[in-house]
Structures are given as C-alpha cells and as structure tokens.
Amino acid sequence: MVQSSIAGSNSGSISTGPSGRAMAQAMEPDLLDGLQQHLSMERQANIAYTAMALWCAERELRGFVQHLGSNSGSISTGPSGRAMAQAMEPDLPDGLQQHLSMERQANIAYTAMALWCAERELRGFVQHCKQEAADEQQHASLFADYLISRAQSVTLEALPAPRQQWSNVEEILAAVFQMEAEVTTSLQQLYALAERAADVRTTVFLDPIIQGQIAAEHHVAHLLGRVRLGRGDATALLVIDGELSAGNSQPASLAG
Numbered sequence: 001m002v003q004s005s006i007a008g009s010n011s012g013s014i015s016t017g018p019s020g021r022a023m024a025q026a027m028e029p030d031l032l033d034g035l036q037q038h039l040s041m042e043r044q045a046n047i048a049y050t051a052m053a054l055w056c057a058e059r060e061l062r063g064f065v066q067h068l069g070s071n072s073g074s075i076s077t078g079p080s081g082r083a084m085a086q087a088m089e090p091d092l093p094d095g096l097q098q099h100l101s102m103e104r105q106a107n108i109a110y111t112a113m114a115l116w117c118a119e120r121e122l123r124g125f126v127q128h129c130k131q132e133a134a135d136e137q138q139h140a141s142l143f144a145d146y147l148i149s150r151a152q153s154v155t156l157e158a159l160p161a162p163r164q165q166w167s168n169v170e171e172i173l174a175a176v177f178q179m180e181a182e183v184t185t186s187l188q189q190l191y192a193l194a195e196r197a198a199d200v201r202t203t204v205f206l207d208p209i210i211q212g213q214i215a216a217e218h219h220v221a222h223l224l225g226r227v228r229l230g231r232g233d234a235t236a237l238l239v240i241d242g243e244l245s246a247g248n249s250q251p252a253s254l255a256g
C-alpha cells in the first residue's frame, strides 16, 4: 500500500501541502494558523523566562534563577548558584582564589611595616605603608568581586603571620620589592592560564591590574634607590620620609 502511494506521485494521485511535502489530509486554514500562533507563543515564553532569570540574578534571587533557568533551559549556574555566562576552566578559579589570598597577605605585610615605621618615628613611611595596605585590600576585593561575577564562591583562607623584624628601612623596601614582583608573577601566570582557556573575560579583567602592578614595582624601586643613595644616613632618610608625607615620592617621568 505504502509502495503504491509513493509510486503514486508518479501517477499524480498524491496531494502536497504548502511546504511541498506529501499531505494525507488537508487542514482547515484556521487550524493551521492557530497551530502556528501557538508555536510563536511557546518561543515567546522561552525568551520571557530568560529575561526574568537575568532580572532575578542581578538581585541575588538564586532560587528563582535556577527555577526560571530550568524552564527556559538556557541559563547555566556556577558553584555559587548565580547565573554563569561562561564556565571557567577548573585551574582558573583556583588560581584567582590563590591570588586573592596573596593580595590579603600583602595587606597585612604592609600593615606590619607601617607598625615598624611608626615605632621609629618615620611618619612618611607609615603613611605610605598604610596607603599600600589599603590598596592591597582593594585589590583583594577586586578579585572577590570578579569571582562572584563569574558565579564562583570566595574563600577567606587562613593567612600566616607577617614578618615584623627588619634591620633598617632599606631591608623593608627590598622585601616590598620582592613581594610586589611575586604578585606580578602570579598575575602573569593567571593571564597565561586565561589565554590558554580562551577566557577573554579574565584577560580583560587582569589587564588594568597588571598595569597597576607594574607601576607599583616602579615606585618601590624608586624608593629603594632613594634610600640606598642615603647610605644609612639619618638626615637623608628623614628627607625621604618628608617626601612621602608630602605625597611627593613618584619616580621621574620622561614622558611628562
């Protein structure tokens, strides 16, 4: 019977519909229009749920995000339960978390240095170290914000006690320079990791941070050089301390 129907196209006995396919039974025009309208309604419901899930995600309503996401079938969620536009390679959130801890460690290292300088009446160095400590906390917060934005959870890890004993200011600045260089190395490794994972969001996030880190290295190299010029002389150290108090401690610039 089937064979004879197919063969029937050759005999001109099979009807075809608007698409050109064989049609066993013609549809009433109203029925066809109604089915088409309902298909459009289902598609509209899909994008409506997606819009609602985004609205709830921006307001931290995670349960609604999951509910709406499962209905629309189009939104993934990360470990924190927030909407996730792009999944991260497992090494990348671990590296970002480790770097966040490194920034927090730098925060307490600078605080320890500020204490050492305060005990020795070096007001400008105290002011400088306090500001650096605040900057490191701000850097840690940037990483926390970024991890949250990528639907990751943030962990506040236990930190080792900072070093608090130094022989002189030059020794402090040498330790600072080494610490800043290690932070830059960590950022470079994160950048390479993000590039290998084709995670453009992370490389864009890291770009201005690396630029700021290079400036921090430049600044501490300048301070270390100024202190070394003084060769341990107390008067020279007080001049540099006064420059720091006055906010006049930036390296020379040939660019203007």
Ligand SMILES: [Fe+2]
Binding pocket: 103, 106, 135, 136, 139, 183
């Ligand atoms: Fe930092």
